[in-house]
Amino acid sequence: MPPKDPINWMLSDAIETLARAERLHQQFLNLQPLAGSREPSWEPPIDVLETDSEVLIFIALPGVDPNEVKAVIDQGILVVSGHRVLPPELRNARILRLELPQGRFERRIKLPLGRYTITRFAANGCVGLRLARS
Known part of the structure; x- marks a missing residue:
């Protein structure tokens, strides 16, 4: 198997880091009402x-x-x-x-x-x- 292209590897790593940051942001600022509550929560x-x-x-x-x-x-x-x-x-x-x-x-x-x-x-x-x- 040939070695990974460094440009594609860096781009892939950057995209995964951004996706992880977005998931953490959504978890932290979860402004959806929680079960049993009408009020949004974080x-x-x-x-x-x-x-x-x-x-x-x-x-x-x-x-x-x-x-x-x-x-x-x-x-x-x-x-x-x-x-x-x-x-x-x-x-x-x-x-x-x-x-x-x-x-x-x-x-x-x-x-x-x-x-x-x-x-x-x-x-x-x-x-x-x-x-x-x-």
């Missing part, structure tokens, strides 16, 4: 870490109070939801750029089997959820 990015005693979830929600985030476990799925709204100081401002999504958000996260106790905390612009195994 999905914030997350990190999920597991230790022997807990599952830690960091949700990129700058400016959102952890106590205003709803977190419910339903049949092994953690459903995290709430609203991100403009701070009161910006309501009368002229917006030059608005990249952080506003409005209703919801994220569904499949959990490892177990029973959990949920604790919320703030961490460097993220809402943190500590799911201690019980």
Whole structure:
């Protein structure tokens, strides 16, 4: 089999990278109403870490109070939801750029089997959820 043409390989790689970026963008800004809701929602990015005693979830929600985030476990799925709204100081401002999504958000996260106790905390612009195994 002859070696791949570098131009075609680079073009193919660039197209795949653009397609992957578009998929991530659509996932992040999923403005379709979620099942059981009439209101459009977006999905914030997350990190999920597991230790022997807990599952830690960091949700990129700058400016959102952890106590205003709803977190419910339903049949092994953690459903995290709430609203991100403009701070009161910006309501009368002229917006030059608005990249952080506003409005209703919801994220569904499949959990490892177990029973959990949920604790919320703030961490460097993220809402943190500590799911201690019980």
